[in-house]
Amino acid sequence: MQTQTLSGGFEDPAIQSAHAFRGIMEAMARPGTLQTISGATPPAPLSPAAGCVLLALCDTDTPVHLAGETDCEAVRAWLAFHTGAPTTGSTHCMFAVGTWDTLAPLSAYQIGTSEYPDRSATLIVECPALETSGATLTGPGIKDHASLSVPDVQALQSNRALFPLGLDFILTCENQLAALPRTTEVS
Amino acid sequence: MNAYNFAYLDEQTKRMIRRAILKGLAIPGYQVPFASREMPMPYGWGTGGVQVSAAILTPEDSFKVIDQGADDTTNAVSIRTFFERTAGVETTTKTSEASVIQTRHRIPEDPLIEGQILVYQVPIPEPLRFLEPRESETRKMHSLEEYGLMHVKLYEDISRHGHIATAYAYPVKVEGQYVMDPSPIPKFDNPKLGDMAAIQLFGAGREQRIYALPPYTNVVSLDFEDHPFEASKADHPCGLCGAIDSYLDEVIIDDAGGRMFVCSDTDYCENRQAAGHKGKDAA
Numbered sequence: 001m002q003t004q005t006l007s008g009g010f011e012d013p014a015i016q017s018a019h020a021f022r023g024i025m026e027a028m029a030r031p032g033t034l035q036t037i038s039g040a041t042p043p044a045p046l047s048p049a050a051g052c053v054l055l056a057l058c059d060t061d062t063p064v065h066l067a068g069e070t071d072c073e074a075v076r077a078w079l080a081f082h083t084g085a086p087t088t089g090s091t092h093c094m095f096a097v098g099t100w101d102t103l104a105p106l107s108a109y110q111i112g113t114s115e116y117p118d119r120s121a122t123l124i125v126e127c128p129a130l131e132t133s134g135a136t137l138t139g140p141g142i143k144d145h146a147s148l149s150v151p152d153v154q155a156l157q158s159n160r161a162l163f164p165l166g167l168d169f170i171l172t173c174e175n176q177l178a179a180l181p182r183t184t185e186v187s
Numbered sequence: 188m189n190a191y192n193f194a195y196l197d198e199q200t201k202r203m204i205r206r207a208i209l210k211g212l213a214i215p216g217y218q219v220p221f222a223s224r225e226m227p228m229p230y231g232w233g234t235g236g237v238q239v240s241a242a243i244l245t246p247e248d249s250f251k252v253i254d255q256g257a258d259d260t261t262n263a264v265s266i267r268t269f270f271e272r273t274a275g276v277e278t279t280t281k282t283s284e285a286s287v288i289q290t291r292h293r294i295p296e297d298p299l300i301e302g303q304i305l306v307y308q309v310p311i312p313e314p315l316r317f318l319e320p321r322e323s324e325t326r327k328m329h330s331l332e333e334y335g336l337m338h339v340k341l342y343e344d345i346s347r348h349g350h351i352a353t354a355y356a357y358p359v360k361v362e363g364q365y366v367m368d369p370s371p372i373p374k375f376d377n378p379k380l381g382d383m384a385a386i387q388l389f390g391a392g393r394e395q396r397i398y399a400l401p402p403y404t405n406v407v408s409l410d411f412e413d414h415p416f417e418a419s420k421a422d423h424p425c426g427l428c429g430a431i432d433s434y435l436d437e438v439i440i441d442d443a444g445g446r447m448f449v450c451s452d453t454d455y456c457e458n459r460q461a462a463g464h465k466g467k468d469a470a
């Protein structure tokens with residue numbers, strides 16, 4: 001086992017998880033806002049923000065899909081040591097992490113059922129940049145409209161059309177994150 | 188504080204509740220099942236709300252608890268003390284100073300702002316329960332948006348009483364999709380549910396459901412074209428502060444059965460009195 005595996009988790013898990021979750025919750029409740037999140041130093045290629053999300057939300061009950069370059073020995077070992085989350089393919093995961101291109105196709109993930117729309121995957125999308133400019137967002141959590149750099153307007157519109165089913169997204173870049181729940185209209 | 192887990196619950200339980208909260212925010216008005224834990228208080232004391240608060244609190248929060256608008260009931264004081272001890276949070280009775288407010292049966296009179304979170308204690312989360320006791324059926328009804336029976340029940344009220352008699356837990360429709368029980372708040376509070384700047388989270392302990400309203404969500408009280416929704420209240424000013432726009436409780440003030448109407452939101456009433464407003468019964 002490498003030292004990198006053992007380090008980079010939360011030093012004070014209860015408090016840091018609470019802070020990380022509040023950032024994630026604010027982001028999910030207010031699409032288009034950027035939240036700064038800290039406390040995790042995961043191995044490359046994971047961003048600190050993606051690492052925080054995994055530490056705050058994942059455990060033995062949440063199968064995680066590591067997409068593209070995140071599916072490496074260092075990340076697998078780190079995730080297993082700090083969260084105990086099993087890794088799986090896109091079809092059965094509750095969380096997935098990777099760049100937009102490597103997470104594709106979105107049709108592979110669970111979108112919930114009409115009676116249990118909550119049984120849907122949350123995708124942690126590693127982005128090269130995250131800015132409050134670009135696409136226009138409207139919907140619950142947004143006062144009038146918001147702006148956010150999003151990876152793919154058309155794919156997000158198709159996801160919105162599935163409501164109340166659909167995927168929810170947490171966009172991460174370095175130590176920042178934003179979220180796009182399935183309710184957000186993107187144009 | 189060391190004898191407890193932070194905010195009482197273990198980390199795995201908090202993660203499970205946190206994941207449910209996120210799905211609740213992503214699907215406004217939909218009831219997310221969660222595995223409710225035993226809490227060191229009876230179910231009637233709002234264990235659903237307590238578990239939601241435990242999952243969201245950070246040590247920096249300022250925490251307020253109201254029970255029918257009052258901060259000083261046994262229930263409110265116990266919950267406040269519980270989180271002072273287990274989460275090390277500051278507590279307050281001032282709505283404007285609180286970052287997290289746990290409530291039973293009221294929404295504060297002062298508009299909440301961005302950055303605040305309102306946590307409701309919910310006894311019965313399923314608005315269709317009294318029409319259909321089976322969970323498997325109500326779930327199907329929600330998924331098919333089969334809400335006709337709900338309207339029939341409200342309309343029966345009108346034919347029997349001349350108006351919709353439901354005064355508490357008045358059902359609402361969220362974002363044109365799910366019908367939701369706003370918990371037993373008076374219908375006077377219903378108009379505050381929609382387009383609120385704060386995050387609203389609902390926790391039902393015994394029934395193991397969490398649901399949510401993100402800020403600025405579209406929330407409409409069910410009604411009929413010929414009988415539009417009315418947010419009624421007692422037609423009096425507050426006896427202590429003279430407010431004409433607040434929700435009032437009728438209280439007995441002496442042995443002779445004397446009564447007066449006072450704001451149910453004690454913080455609101457005290458602020459008004461402190462600002463010099465006086466009702467007709469004020470000393």
Ligand SMILES: [Zn+2]
Nearest residue numbers: 425428450456
């Ligand atoms: Zn008053």
